[in-house]
Amino acid sequence: MLREVTIRDVARAADVSVATVSRALNGIENVASPTREHVLKIVHELDYVPHSGARSLSSKRTDTIGVLLPDLHGEFFSELIRGIDLAARARGLHLLLSSSHGDPAEAAAALRAMRSRVDSIIMMSLNAGNDAVVPAAPAGLPLVLLGGNRRGPGRPSFVIDNYAGAFAITEHLAGEGKRSVAFVAGPADNIEASERLRGYRAALKCTAGSFPEWIVQGDFGEESGRKAARTIGAAGPPDAIFCANDMMAIGCLEGLREAGIAVPDDVALAGFDDIPITRYVNPPLTTAAVPIAEMGRQALECCADIIAGGKPELHHIFQPELVIRASSAARSWDATANLRGEYHDQITL
Amino acid sequence: MLREVTIRDVARAADVSVATVSRALNGIENVASPTREHVLKIVHELDYVPHSGARSLSSKRTDTIGVLLPDLHGEFFSELIRGIDLAARARGLHLLLSSSHGDPAEAAAALRAMRSRVDSIIMMSLNAGNDAVVPAAPAGLPLVLLGGNRRGPGRPSFVIDNYAGAFAITEHLAGEGKRSVAFVAGPADNIEASERLRGYRAALKCTAGSFPEWIVQGDFGEESGRKAARTIGAAGPPDAIFCANDMMAIGCLEGLREAGIAVPDDVALAGFDDIPITRYVNPPLTTAAVPIAEMGRQALECCADIIAGGKPELHHIFQPELVIRASSAARSWDATANLRGEYHDQITL
DNA sequence: GTTGTCGATGTAACCGTTTACATAGCCGTA
DNA sequence: TACGGCTATGTAAACGGTTACATCGACAAC
Numbered sequence: 001m002l003r004e005v006t007i008r009d010v011a012r013a014a015d016v017s018v019a020t021v022s023r024a025l026n027g028i029e030n031v032a033s034p035t036r037e038h039v040l041k042i043v044h045e046l047d048y049v050p051h052s053g054a055r056s057l058s059s060k061r062t063d064t065i066g067v068l069l070p071d072l073h074g075e076f077f078s079e080l081i082r083g084i085d086l087a088a089r090a091r092g093l094h095l096l097l098s099s100s101h102g103d104p105a106e107a108a109a110a111l112r113a114m115r116s117r118v119d120s121i122i123m124m125s126l127n128a129g130n131d132a133v134v135p136a137a138p139a140g141l142p143l144v145l146l147g148g149n150r151r152g153p154g155r156p157s158f159v160i161d162n163y164a165g166a167f168a169i170t171e172h173l174a175g176e177g178k179r180s181v182a183f184v185a186g187p188a189d190n191i192e193a194s195e196r197l198r199g200y201r202a203a204l205k206c207t208a209g210s211f212p213e214w215i216v217q218g219d220f221g222e223e224s225g226r227k228a229a230r231t232i233g234a235a236g237p238p239d240a241i242f243c244a245n246d247m248m249a250i251g252c253l254e255g256l257r258e259a260g261i262a263v264p265d266d267v268a269l270a271g272f273d274d275i276p277i278t279r280y281v282n283p284p285l286t287t288a289a290v291p292i293a294e295m296g297r298q299a300l301e302c303c304a305d306i307i308a309g310g311k312p313e314l315h316h317i318f319q320p321e322l323v324i325r326a327s328s329a330a331r332s333w334d335a336t337a338n339l340r341g342e343y344h345d346q347i348t349l
Numbered sequence: 350m351l352r353e354v355t356i357r358d359v360a361r362a363a364d365v366s367v368a369t370v371s372r373a374l375n376g377i378e379n380v381a382s383p384t385r386e387h388v389l390k391i392v393h394e395l396d397y398v399p400h401s402g403a404r405s406l407s408s409k410r411t412d413t414i415g416v417l418l419p420d421l422h423g424e425f426f427s428e429l430i431r432g433i434d435l436a437a438r439a440r441g442l443h444l445l446l447s448s449s450h451g452d453p454a455e456a457a458a459a460l461r462a463m464r465s466r467v468d469s470i471i472m473m474s475l476n477a478g479n480d481a482v483v484p485a486a487p488a489g490l491p492l493v494l495l496g497g498n499r500r501g502p503g504r505p506s507f508v509i510d511n512y513a514g515a516f517a518i519t520e521h522l523a524g525e526g527k528r529s530v531a532f533v534a535g536p537a538d539n540i541e542a543s544e545r546l547r548g549y550r551a552a553l554k555c556t557a558g559s560f561p562e563w564i565v566q567g568d569f570g571e572e573s574g575r576k577a578a579r580t581i582g583a584a585g586p587p588d589a590i591f592c593a594n595d596m597m598a599i600g601c602l603e604g605l606r607e608a609g610i611a612v613p614d615d616v617a618l619a620g621f622d623d624i625p626i627t628r629y630v631n632p633p634l635t636t637a638a639v640p641i642a643e644m645g646r647q648a649l650e651c652c653a654d655i656i657a658g659g660k661p662e663l664h665h666i667f668q669p670e671l672v673i674r675a676s677s678a679a680r681s682w683d684a685t686a687n688l689r690g691e692y693h694d695q696i697t698l
Numbered sequence: 699g700t701t702g703t704c705g706a707t708g709t710a711a712c713c714g715t716t717t718a719c720a721t722a723g724c725c726g727t728a
Numbered sequence: 729t730a731c732g733g734c735t736a737t738g739t740a741a742a743c744g745g746t747t748a749c750a751t752c753g754a755c756a757a758c
Contacts, residue, residue, distance in 0.1 A: 004465070004489075006714055017738045022716060029717095032736060051465045053405035054714035057743045062402070064445075064466075072434060074625075078427030085421060085448050094466065095446045096413075099434050116353070116400045116744095117413075117443065140353075250629060276423075280599060282631040355744055366708045371746060378747095379705060403744035406713045465714095 005048045014042040025050065056116075063092065065303050066118035068110055069099040070125065074247075075275050076292060080146075083296025084122065091304050115141060120303040122146055122296075142306040144299050148191035156306075158299045158316045162192050162272075165288035165320030166199025166242070169270050172286070173240035173328060174207045178268075180238035182214040184228040184248050193220065196244045196272060214238060222251035229255025237267045240328065246271035246278050249285055253327070268328035272320070283326035290320050354397045363391040374399065405465075412441065414652050415467035417459055418448040419474065423596075424624050425641060429495075432645025433471065440653050464490060469652040471495055471645075491655040493648050497540035505655070507648045507665045511541050511621075514637035514669030515548025515591070518619050521635070522589035522677060523556045527617075529587035531563040533577040533597050542569065545593045545621060563587060571600035578604025586616045589677065595620035595627050598634055602676070617677035621669070632675035639669050 011018045016039060023029045024039040031039075042048075056062045067084060069077055081097070088095050096118055101107035107125070114121060124146040145157040173181045183200045186193025197215070204211045216231055218224035225248030232241060233256065241256075243249035249271030256263055263269045263283060271278060274289035295318055302312045360367040365388060372378045373388040380388075391397075405411045416433060418426060430446070437444050445467055450456035456474070463470060473495040494506040522530045532549045535542025546564070553560045565580055567573035574597030581590060582605065590605075592598035598620030605612055612618045612632060620627060623638035644667055651661045 004714095007716095008714080018715080019717075019739080020737060023737090026716085030735060030737095035736080047461075049461055049464045051406065051714050053402040053411070053465065053745095054743090055716075056402035057400065057406055057714080057745085058716040060743085072427060072431040075424050075427065078421060078424065078430075081427075081430070081446070082421040082448075085446065089447075089449060094462070097430070097434065097444045097446045098438075099431075100438060112396075112398055113443070115398045116402065277626050277629055280626050281629045353744095356746095357744080367745080368709080368747075369707060372707090375746085379707095381706060384706080400744050402715095403713090404746080406715085406744080407746045409713085 004051070005046045007048070007050065010039070010042055010046060010048050013046060014039045062117060062119050064094040064096050064118045065300060066096045066098065066114040066121040068101065068107065068114070068121060068123040070101055072099045076273065079292040080124075080296040083293030084300045086293070087297040087300035091300070093300075093304065119307045120144065122299045122303060142303065144302050146295065146299050154314070156302050156312050156314050156316070158295050158302070158318070160192065160290050160318050160320060162195035162320070163199040163202070165272060166196040167203045168320070168322045169242055169272065169286070169288055170200045170203035171206070172322060172324065173242055173268055173270055174203065174211060178239040180211055180214060181240045181242055182216060182232050182238045184216050184218045184225060184241065184243040184252060186218060186220045186244040190220070193244050200242060218244065218248045220245050220248060222247045224248055225251025226255035228252055229259060233259040233261055237261050240268035240270070243269070243271050246273045246275045246285060246287055249287070250277060250281055253281060253285070264327050270328050274323055278325070286325045286328040287323050288320035289323045291318055353400070354395045356397070356399065359388070359391055359395060359397050362395060363388045411466060411468050413443040413445050413467045414649060415445045415447065415463040415470040417450065417456065417463070417470060417472040419450055421448045425622065428641040429473070429645040432642030433649045435642070436646040436649035440649070442649075442653065468656045469493065471648045471652060491652065493651050495644065495648050503663070505651050505661050505663050505665070507644050507651070507667070509541065509639050509667050509669060511544035511669070512548040512551070514621060515545040516552045517669070517671045518591055518621065518635070518637055519549045519552035520555070521671060521673065522591055522617055522619055523552065523560060527588035529560055529563060530589045530591055531565060531581050531587045533565050533567045533574060533590065533592040533601060535567060535569045535593040535597075539569070542593050549591060567593065567597045569594050569597060571596045573597055574600025575604035577601055578608060582608040582610055586610050589617035589619070592618070592620050595622045595624045595634060595636055598636070599626060599630055602630060602634070613676050619677050623672055627674070635674045635677040636672050637669035638672045640667055
């Protein structure tokens with residue numbers, strides 16, 4: 001490898017000391033304007049780029065944010081990363097990405113490996129078990145949590161109000177002369193999934209006729225939705241089915257079609273997340289929309305603020321928005337009630 | 350920030366020299382087994398993690414691969430990153446992600462910023478103009494190119510055989526008594542798009558009846574597909590429409606429905622890419638499937654090989670697979686002809 | 699017993715920055 | 729003129745690793 005240009009080369013060429021070059025580049029302290037300009041000109045001529053390792057060694061800053069995700073499947077994560085990346089670019093920060101952390105031990109290892117490479121970490125932990133990892137995070141490393149309705153011990157967190165979203169969807173499905181709403185649940189150890197279940201249950205209790213619970217276990221995968229449709233269909237379909245996420249709802253839709261059950265005529269159907277596919281299936285799917293990219297953006301801003309020495313607000317809750325499409329009968333949702341916090345106060349945080 | 354544990358602390362606690370600790374950790378040279386074990390035990394006890402900056406400063410390795418993408422929208426990129434990440438994890442490498450490089454100047458800046466932070470870079474450049482950036486890449490930094498059927502000057506590249514894919518789709522659409530196939534093109538400066546156009550044209554020339562060209566300009570966006578449908582519909586629909594990517598095909602599908610033109614009865618329709626949505630639209634979309642994650646995986650392996658001192662093969666061409674769904678009449682594709690290279694030899698590389 | 703070889707370990711230079719501290723020049727004031 | 733204060737710049741000591749080279753025993757060969 002060819003020898004890289006160093007700050008000393010620049011100093012020599014500009015006929016100043018390395019300290020002056022450093023100061024000129026970092027924009028700090030008082031450097032005479034002509035000197036600064038001259039130095040920057042030489043920097044450009046030599047195409048000098050400071051060595052980030054050396055810089056981080058002496059300044060203890062890396063200008064890099066770590067992003068730890070449980071998985072990378074699907075449009076959900078690409079949206080999230082997009083939001084994070086957008087904000088990072090605007091702030092001149094780099095992004096170190098790591099994903100596919102099935103078990104807590106793996107996540108802990110990834111956290112450790114990032115230690116000296118980043119100034120702060122955005123960590124998404126949907127799995128309940130992963131919470132155990134959080135306290136193990138290095139002391140001096142600001143950690144921002146994403147998803148999974150649990151707050152870390154004093155760590156900033158950005159969560160979706162899954163409870164309120166599920167409540168709203170269930171309420172919507174239970175309207176207009178309906179008698180029963182079945183629920184296809186997500187993985188038991190997934191926090192988002194269990195919050196959605198809680199929302200479903202709470203909404204059922206609030207219905208006038210006090211609908212019976214009807215819960216079928218799923219795993220957030222498309223195939224489990226299809227299977228749930230078979231199970232539910234065989235028992236004689238309810239008036240509506242609420243799947244804990246969109247992928248299961250899509251599988252469910254196919255399963256229902258195969259079983260000759262029409263949506264929405266025979267049964268109303270809804271999902272959760274508002275992934276892009278929901279607009280294109282037939283019929284388009286009623287769901288709860290989550291501002292994914294925006295969450296990512298704000299999480300990064302939060303990291304940047306902490307690094308800059310700020311004390312950010314700890315808990316950020318994002319309200320899902322009910323999106324009513326053809327898969328369910330339309331009935332207006334009381335969005336203002338949600339904003340007033342009527343669902344909200346029941347959230348476990 | 351609390352002072353981090355350094356290699357000197359470990360050396361002191363283990364009662365050996367820093368050199369021995371370093372050697373024990375890096376697994377090189379001859380360190381007596383008991384010594385090594387003792388050192389590793391202390392390392393674990395103190396929860397010591399080497400400072401990556403210091404390490405990269407003296408060893409000139411970062412164990413990090415840079416990933417430069419033009420954009421992050423949609424499932425295409427999430428699949429790509431997933432493939433790359435998978436391989437990186439397996440190799441113990443980190444990933445530095447940067448995206449949204451609209452113009453070449455921005456891409457060049459990103460490339461420069463990554464210089465001292467990574468050992469190698471995977472760069473996706475779909476835009477023809479971005480090719481200008483490639484030579485500007487730092488000399489000592491191995492660069493692997495992804496996408497955009499052009500080879501860099503001696504750089505390894507991983508490309509999709511857009512020409513062959515488009516040829517196959519056009520040939521498929523032109524079968525069974527068809528007379529005309531319209532093409533909805535992608536952005537003019539996009540290399541993939543123009544290769545697909547070339548494939549369409551070449552296939553038309555090969556048809557028995559020598560179909561006339563019918564090209565409508567699009568931009569790879571859904572809306573432009575819808576607009577194209579209106580244009581085409583107004584002129585009296587052809588027998589088939591081939592959209593240069595799936596998103597436009599989906600827009601086109603909606604546009605045709607609005608115009609009261611039935612797919613596939615009145616007109617056959619096909620896209621390109623095989624993004625997940627294609628399976629769920631109605632009717633499901635015929636398209637050309639590309640092994641996105643696998644491309645990403647191989648690109649990373651290539652980077653890792655180069656870093657390890659290997660001389661990798663330069664050009665990797667991925668054959669799209671024709672996926673025939675309900676949006677077009679079924680007709681078997683001569684996959685073996687493609688493998689034999691019959692389309693292949695006409696590719697500009 | 700001396701010498702040579704070899705394996706295990708220690709010493710210290712170096713990697714390229716940042717930054718505390720020293721210094722040099724300039725100007726205004728006493 | 730001498731001096732204090734201020735600004736612009738230089739000097740050199742960290743930062744935390746890696747690694748070339750030196751050293752030190754132990755053991756084998758003579």
